[in-house]
Structure formats: structure tokens, C-alpha cells
Amino acid sequence: MRAHSRGPPVTDAGEGDLRNDASLSLQVAFMTLTLFPIRLLFAAFMMLLAWPFALVASLGPADKEPEQPLALWRKVVDFLLKAIMRTMWFAGGFHRVAVKGRQALPAEAAILTLAPHSSYFDAIPVTMTMSSIVMKAESRDIPIWGTLIRYIRPVFVSRSDQDSRRKTVEEIKRRAQSDGKWPQVTVFPEVGPCPPPPTLQTSCAFIPGVPVQPVVLRYANKMDTITWTWQGPGAVTWLLCPQFLPVYSPSEEEKKNPALYASNVRHVMAKALGVSVTDYTFEDCQLALAEGQLRLPTDTCLLEFARLVRGLGLKPEKLEKDLDRYSESARMKRGEKIGLSEFAAYLEVPVSDTLEDMFSLFDESGGGKIDLREYVVALSVVCRPSQTLETIQLAFRTYGSPEDGSIDEKDLSCILKTALGVADLTVTDLFQAIDQEERGRITFADFRGFAAMYPNFAEDYLYPNQTHFDSCARTPPAPTPNGFCTDFSPENLGFGRKNLCKKLD
Structure with missing residues (x-):
């Protein structure tokens, strides 16, 4: 079998493995029995507290265009839900979320592209911005959580619908061309819902050909304990730093070629993160x-x-x-x-x-x-x-x-x-x-x-x-x-x- 003459290093599988640190493992075990149940109960309480606000605000047809300007009561509900969700994440250990840059207005960039998608906690920027997300339709039926999801008016994707790709793109395009009347749509381009295999190049974020705002995520905790590559139990205090990059407006060529558009945005995001670009996957x-x-x-x-x-x-x-x-x-x-x-x-x-x-x-x-x-x-x-x-x-x-x-x-x-x-x-x-x-x-x-x-x-x-x-x-x-x-x-x-x-x- 042919092989290239050299190869770059690959991260050590044991890097950040808490199982290699006995004292830290004992500390985490102790907090799992003492602090974790308290945090879990408090986080559940905050979700229950948010539920009635989200229920009232999400009443009505899901595809109805939001009224502009927003009614005062909706602005109050939006503020309260953001505060409740932030308190919930604080209870979960995210004591500080340092935001860099400015979030663009919906009229400036209808789509936010977040990367890298490496943890379940990547949902934090979504609750901070109250932007819509692209997600599977089955999620709307989850008790309590489904109500909170419906409040942000997501773009639902039905895996049983063979025409799902086209409908998703059309819905994103419809919202993107509403002159800021709809909430921004957040897409994790690495796991976009548009088959063939979900990749940055085929993500629905770039097919409409509208301006996007790239957002990069960093977890600045000393030891990696929350991403999908960690080994061992989680730590107790984390720091998240989302960075809003300048709005990226596609050229005419990029509008005609979503793969080129995605590739160019990917390079911008990789440069901001200080990492290389790769075509390989987590697998x-x-x-x-x-x-x-x-x-x-x-x-x-x-x-x-x-x-x-x-x-x-x-x-x-x-x-x-x-x-x-x-x-x-x-x-x-x-x-x-x-x-x-x-x-x-x-x-x-x-x-x-x-x-x-x-x-x-x-x-x-x-x-x-x-x-x-x-x-x-x-x-x-x-x-x-x-x-x-x-x-x-x-x-x-x-x-x-x-x-x-x-x-x-x-x-x-x-x-x-x-x-x-x-x-x-x-x-x-x-x-x-x-x-x-x-x-x-x-x-x-x-x-x-x-x-x-x-x-x-x-x-x-x-x-x-x-x-x-x-x-x-x-x-x-x-x-x-x-x-x-x-x-x-x-x-x-x-x-x-x-x-x-x-x-x-």
C-alpha cells in the first residue's frame, strides 16, 4: 500500500485524561456525590421556571412571521428567558462566558455559523442569542425541553421526509430574505442536516447564498474535560469564550458555489481559532x-x-x-x-x-x-x-x-x-x-x-x-x-x- 513520506503528529489519547491524576479523580468523585446533585436539581428548577414563559410566548402557528416591532411583553419574556438560561449554565459550572466581538443584527446576517461543535455545552451561545436552530422534528415532543425549543422558532428537519433537504434550505432562505423580521438561524456547519454526509461543504448554512456571521467557540478550562474527546469525568469550573467574527458576505461566485463559500468561511474561522483546516472527520x-x-x-x-x-x-x-x-x-x-x-x-x-x-x-x-x-x-x-x-x-x-x-x-x-x-x-x-x-x-x-x-x-x-x-x-x-x-x-x-x-x- 502506498504511503506518504511523512506525517504530522496526532494528539495523545491520554492528554487531559483525568484517570491519570489520582488526586483530581478523588476530587471529582467527591463532588459528584455532593455538589453535582445540587447543581443538577438547581438546573432542573431553572428549566421548570423558564417553561411557562416559553409556553405562553410560543403559542400560535409556528410558521407565522413574527410581528415587528416586537411587543413589549415579548421583549420582557426574551430578557427573562436569557437570564434564566444563563443562571442554569452558571449552576452547571460555566461561571464566566467571555464574549468577543458584536453580534450582527438579523438584517445584517440572517445566519450564524458556530464552530467547532465539540460539546453539548455549545448550546450556550444559542440560549444567549435566542437564535433559531436547525434540528430534528422529534425534539419538539420532548417534555419541557420541547417547549423551550419551540420558543426560539427552530427550523425542524424530518428524517422521515425524503424532501427534507430542499424544504430546510427553502425555509432558511425564506427567513434570510425577510429583512430581519425572523430571528437569526444558528447552524453548526460541521453537522448540518443536509445529506449527503453532514460536512461543512454541504451545510444548509451556505446553500441560500446570503451573508453569514461566523462564530467561533473556545473552552478555556485548564484541562479538556467537556468535549467529545475527553477521557474520564468532567471538571467543575469552565470558561466559554464565543467570538463573533465580522459578517461574511459571499461573492457572486460563492453564491453559485456553496462548497466554495463554505470552504472560504471555514478558513476564516480556522484562522480566528489558530488551527489548521482539515477535510478529515472525528471518525x-x-x-x-x-x-x-x-x-x-x-x-x-x-x-x-x-x-x-x-x-x-x-x-x-x-x-x-x-x-x-x-x-x-x-x-x-x-x-x-x-x-x-x-x-x-x-x-x-x-x-x-x-x-x-x-x-x-x-x-x-x-x-x-x-x-x-x-x-x-x-x-x-x-x-x-x-x-x-x-x-x-x-x-x-x-x-x-x-x-x-x-x-x-x-x-x-x-x-x-x-x-x-x-x-x-x-x-x-x-x-x-x-x-x-x-x-x-x-x-x-x-x-x-x-x-x-x-x-x-x-x-x-x-x-x-x-x-x-x-x-x-x-x-x-x-x-x-x-x-x-x-x-x-x-x-x-x-x-x-x-x-x-x-x-x-
């Missing part, structure tokens, strides 16, 4: 940081492979069920290589640029032919990143001899290079250590027994003299906001289509 970070006996090296090509799998509309979580079928089909080929059109038929997808990019990852010689067995091994890692032995067992079935399922050193080298997403790897020492009887072949039972006796076999036999294979999880972490993975985007690694990964020489 890719999970893959890079997965715990297992074969942790991915920093120069792995599997992150690019995972992105291409999703780019073809294939979902790893669903493909996992078909791994055995893919494996059997590849085994029947017995190493016979196939071309691009046959590969497309195998995956049941049309030939496309994305498929060609994936094909090139496995076309090591550049001869226009690939071994399907490599694809199956790589797919197994992406579908089950932490289950090393399951992937190796699948590989033995795919590569093994019909008689006893054994493989030789060449096969083991191919399996491990593919499972790690690299083009150069020496496995001689590992193979000889497993092959105690010097038969020149090993079975999965031999490998499994050896792995049980030497759980750190990868570090001991594969990595010692190859420093560029240091594990992702052991690379010194670079400081990143909200505990995110540092950037490993193709555009920043200097390779593009038709040259996805440079073969190591």
Missing part, C-alpha cells in the same frame, strides 16, 4: 487514536483511505457486516490482480475520481492492477480500528493456504503493511519469533498465541529501528483547542489527486 481521529496492538503510525495512508471510503458513499459501520463476504471474494482470487473497472464492480459503485484515488492507494507498482486482499485488510482496520486480532484473523483467512490457513513471511509483510497503511516494513524478526519450529509458515493460532505472550510485539519487533513508525498515540502532542486531533489534511501534506501517497523508497 478519522478515532481511527488514528484507536487503542490496539497495531497502533497506526503517523505516516499511515489509512486515514486517506477512510476518507475516500466515505467519499464513495460507503459507511464503515455498515460495511463491517459484509467483511466476511468481501474477504471470501478476495480469497477466491488467490492474489490475482484486477483493474479499475473490475474494482468498481466489486464495490458496486461507478468509476469516479474518488474511486480512482482509492485505487491508486493500492496500485503500488503503478501498473493499473491491485490485489483485492489488501483492500479487505485496510477496510477491516477502518471498520474495527481497535480489534487488531480480528483484522489479523480475517487476513489469515484471506491470504492463508487452503490446507491449513498458514502464510509465509511475504504474506505477513503484505498484511501488516496494509494494516498499518505504510509501504515499507521489515517483519523478518517478528516472523522468526513466531515461527519457533522454523517451518517457514505460521498459522493464525501461532500469531494469536505469540500476541498473547507479547502484547507489545509491534513496538518490540516492528518499530525499534524505524523511528518514523512511532505510534500516533505516543507522538508528543501539540497543543490544540478543545482536544482535537492536530491537522493531517492532504492539502497540508502536499499531495493531491493522482498523487495521494508517495511511495517510500
Whole structure:
């Protein structure tokens, strides 16, 4: 499998792990039994207090245009609800919310784009601004919470409605063109409701082609304990800092090209946050940081492979069920290589640029032919990143001899290079250590027994003299906001289509 010649560091999975700090863990355990119940009850009380105000103010048709100017009683209700919600968040530990910049008026920017979406507490700016949000229709039926949601006049999306994308865009566009009569719509572009896969480029925030105001979020607590990447229990005092950036008005070209519009806004927000731009997803970070006996090296090509799998509309979580079928089909080929059109038929997808990019990852010689067995091994890692032995067992079935399922050193080298997403790897020492009887072949039972006796076999036999294979999880972490993975985007690694990964020489 081809691999690029270098790779950036990935954040240490143990960074910010409270389980590594005994004294802090004890402190959190104590407060969980004492302070947490009080905070929870107080927060619930504040929600109950807000409910009657929201109920009265949300009466009437949901699609009726708000009256302008707002009646005095509505302004009072709006003020009271903001105060109640802020008190609720204070009870939850957010003692200070430092706001930078100025929130634009609805007539200036009808849409607020918030990022990064890394925590359930990202709802705080929504309650501060009382802006509408795009959310699933089922939320309106949640007791108490549904009433509070209806007050901010959200744009509801029905997952059962096949025409949901068009209706959502039309509703946002209708509100955006109301000259500020409707509340602003807040969209988290990373998880926009518009399929195909929810990404910044396809988010409904940019399809209407109206000005947006980017808003970036920072959690400035000393240790990351609230985002979806944290390990262990939460801390007790947090600081949130939302920053309202200048309104971004799209050019004529951006209005015609929502992907370009989204990309340019994304760069503005990334610059404000001081982070790199990446096309990879949270699932890719999970893959890079997965715990297992074969942790991915920093120069792995599997992150690019995972992105291409999703780019073809294939979902790893669903493909996992078909791994055995893919494996059997590849085994029947017995190493016979196939071309691009046959590969497309195998995956049941049309030939496309994305498929060609994936094909090139496995076309090591550049001869226009690939071994399907490599694809199956790589797919197994992406579908089950932490289950090393399951992937190796699948590989033995795919590569093994019909008689006893054994493989030789060449096969083991191919399996491990593919499972790690690299083009150069020496496995001689590992193979000889497993092959105690010097038969020149090993079975999965031999490998499994050896792995049980030497759980750190990868570090001991594969990595010692190859420093560029240091594990992702052991690379010194670079400081990143909200505990995110540092950037490993193709555009920043200097390779593009038709040259996805440079073969190591």
C-alpha cells in the first residue's frame, strides 16, 4: 500500500485524561456525590421556571412571521428567558462566558455559523442569542425541553421526509430574505442536516447564498474535560469564550458555489481559532487514536483511505457486516490482480475520481492492477480500528493456504503493511519469533498465541529501528483547542489527486 513520506503528529489519547491524576479523580468523585446533585436539581428548577414563559410566548402557528416591532411583553419574556438560561449554565459550572466581538443584527446576517461543535455545552451561545436552530422534528415532543425549543422558532428537519433537504434550505432562505423580521438561524456547519454526509461543504448554512456571521467557540478550562474527546469525568469550573467574527458576505461566485463559500468561511474561522483546516472527520481521529496492538503510525495512508471510503458513499459501520463476504471474494482470487473497472464492480459503485484515488492507494507498482486482499485488510482496520486480532484473523483467512490457513513471511509483510497503511516494513524478526519450529509458515493460532505472550510485539519487533513508525498515540502532542486531533489534511501534506501517497523508497 502506498504511503506518504511523512506525517504530522496526532494528539495523545491520554492528554487531559483525568484517570491519570489520582488526586483530581478523588476530587471529582467527591463532588459528584455532593455538589453535582445540587447543581443538577438547581438546573432542573431553572428549566421548570423558564417553561411557562416559553409556553405562553410560543403559542400560535409556528410558521407565522413574527410581528415587528416586537411587543413589549415579548421583549420582557426574551430578557427573562436569557437570564434564566444563563443562571442554569452558571449552576452547571460555566461561571464566566467571555464574549468577543458584536453580534450582527438579523438584517445584517440572517445566519450564524458556530464552530467547532465539540460539546453539548455549545448550546450556550444559542440560549444567549435566542437564535433559531436547525434540528430534528422529534425534539419538539420532548417534555419541557420541547417547549423551550419551540420558543426560539427552530427550523425542524424530518428524517422521515425524503424532501427534507430542499424544504430546510427553502425555509432558511425564506427567513434570510425577510429583512430581519425572523430571528437569526444558528447552524453548526460541521453537522448540518443536509445529506449527503453532514460536512461543512454541504451545510444548509451556505446553500441560500446570503451573508453569514461566523462564530467561533473556545473552552478555556485548564484541562479538556467537556468535549467529545475527553477521557474520564468532567471538571467543575469552565470558561466559554464565543467570538463573533465580522459578517461574511459571499461573492457572486460563492453564491453559485456553496462548497466554495463554505470552504472560504471555514478558513476564516480556522484562522480566528489558530488551527489548521482539515477535510478529515472525528471518525478519522478515532481511527488514528484507536487503542490496539497495531497502533497506526503517523505516516499511515489509512486515514486517506477512510476518507475516500466515505467519499464513495460507503459507511464503515455498515460495511463491517459484509467483511466476511468481501474477504471470501478476495480469497477466491488467490492474489490475482484486477483493474479499475473490475474494482468498481466489486464495490458496486461507478468509476469516479474518488474511486480512482482509492485505487491508486493500492496500485503500488503503478501498473493499473491491485490485489483485492489488501483492500479487505485496510477496510477491516477502518471498520474495527481497535480489534487488531480480528483484522489479523480475517487476513489469515484471506491470504492463508487452503490446507491449513498458514502464510509465509511475504504474506505477513503484505498484511501488516496494509494494516498499518505504510509501504515499507521489515517483519523478518517478528516472523522468526513466531515461527519457533522454523517451518517457514505460521498459522493464525501461532500469531494469536505469540500476541498473547507479547502484547507489545509491534513496538518490540516492528518499530525499534524505524523511528518514523512511532505510534500516533505516543507522538508528543501539540497543543490544540478543545482536544482535537492536530491537522493531517492532504492539502497540508502536499499531495493531491493522482498523487495521494508517495511511495517510500
